[in-house]
Amino acid sequence: MTRDPGADNRKPDLRKMRGDRAEAEAAAYLERLGYRIRERNWRCRTGELDIVATDGDVTVIVEVRSRRENGRFGTAVEAVTPRKCMQVRATAQVYLRFAGLEGVRTRxxxxxxxxxxxxxxxxxxxLSGAF
Known part of the structure; x- marks a missing residue:
């Protein structure tokens, strides 16, 4: 095994750190609203679900996005593209089947x-019922 000589000098991935913090803040926010968090960062071959929660009898698939104010890549809401919505829906289908939740109310x-x-x-x- 070779050692990467620059490994000790790498800067932390600030974008990933902000994303992780945003997901933790989103989960805490939802819990304060009374949601029950079932899963965080659930992965399969089709993608990842940031948060799976329940709101009463509804299973809620939550996409978390973060951006900086006045950033050049638009707002966090604008980052949820139609392509991303399709990918999240496909991954949610796999999750619901895997968890035995097919046919439950989903948002x-x-x-x-x-x-x-x-x-x-x-x-x-x-944004409840965003897509």
């Missing part, structure tokens, strides 16, 4: 987390 929500340029969270926006 797709988005939680958009906005950071300022000092990496402080300035907004958590929840």
């Amino acid at each position: 797709f929500d988005v939680v958009a987390v906005t950071y300022d340029w000092a990496d402080e969270i300035t907004e958590v926006r929840h």
Whole structure:
């Protein structure tokens, strides 16, 4: 096994760290609303579901997006593209089958987390039934 000489000098992946923090904040926000978190970062060959929760008798698939304020890539909500919606729906079908939840009421929500340029969270926006 060869050792990567630059491994000790790598900078942390700030984008991933912000994404992980946004998912944790989204889960905490949903729990405060009374949702029960069933899964976080559930993966299969078709993709990943950020959060699977229940809201009463409804299974809720939550896509979490984060962006910086006034960033050049648009808002967190704008990051949920039609292609992403299709991918999340396909992955949700696999999850529901795997979990024995086929036929249950299901909803797709988005939680958009906005950071300022000092990496402080300035907004958590929840779109219920987003797609």
